[in-house]
Amino acid sequence: MRGASLPARRRKRAISPRQCEAYVQANPFRFRIKRDEASNRHLAFLEGRKPPRYLGLILGEVVHDFRCALDHTAWQLAIQESGLEAVSKAKVRRKIQFPIGRTEPAFRNHDALPYFSEAAVETMAGFQPYHNVGSRLVNPLLVIQHMSNADKHQVLTPSMGQFSLDQLSGGATEQLSSDAIEVLAEPDTVVDTSKAFLAIKASPEAQIQIQEQYVQVCFWTDATGAPDFILAERIEPSCLQVADVLEACAVFFPAVDWSSRRRELAGTRSALIGDPKTRASVAALWQQQTAAKPRAGGLAGR
Secondary structure (H helix, E strand, O other): OOOOOHHHHHHHHHOOOHHHHHHHHHOOEEEEEEEEOOOOEEEEEEEOOOOOOHHHHHHHHHHHHHHHHHHHHHHHHHHHHHOHHHHOOHHHHOOOOOOOOOOHHHHHOOOOHHHOOHHHHHHHHOOOHHHHOOOOOOOHHHHHHHHHHHHOOOOOOEEEOOOOHHHOOEEEOOOOOHHHEEEOOOOOOOOOOOOOOEEEOOOOOOOEEEOOEOOOEEEEEOOOOOOEEEEHHHHHHHHHHHHHHHHHHHHHOOOOOOHHHHHHHHHHHHHHHHOHHHHHHHHHHHHHHHHHOOOOOOOOOO
16 A cells, blocks of 8 residues: 555655646737728737647656556555455456446446455545536546546647636727627637637727737546546646545555664664775775776766
């Protein structure tokens, strides 16, 4: 169980939306206004660079670590209940993973469940996505499952996040009425940068400006059963959800007292560092090796 938590613990320290924030701050989306004489309107186009794909690689590594932490836990639970010999068989080994079900029947019929104790199954059931049916909440385990499966075959593609027309601000050299602005883009859709998303009725001489927008980096997913976007800021709560699962499952494993082992290792380290003979022999060996094998392009002994 101690090993199962390592990937999640590493991600808890390393994961941060800072890479996404840095890109957004350096690459805001801007708006280009173009006069369309045919319709006698000013058209607004969205301009901006797509996020680099390396952000998708980072997310893929994060999601992989989450999934590994869950599956390591499932493996240890199966060993405890069914025994190492039973679960190590090829046909069984492929079935052992942390079950994640969008619906309760999908969870209850998962191939891995017969190898867990009844108490462990009920504990895992408490975190399942089917508890969120009918709500606007997106279960983190469902997002992890979907993105983990997608990451096996393709790079998770980052894109720029949504913005609301209510957030737009700007100005014009003449007074504009509320009915002078027409929204051309459909709600809740990805804006095509080659097509105008706003049309503004104004005189040909009018100067119109829309302030640039800092929109978030997001990743597309259909984990909810419909197209949705997962913002980078929502990945860290997934880490906390995995940590909750590991903590809940920890009760099924006997407590291990590591204090004696720590004292033993600390004593060994102190003995090695404090022994003058050890220090002298290590220094002599280092000098001998570096003097005998000069580095390519360098000086002997460096």
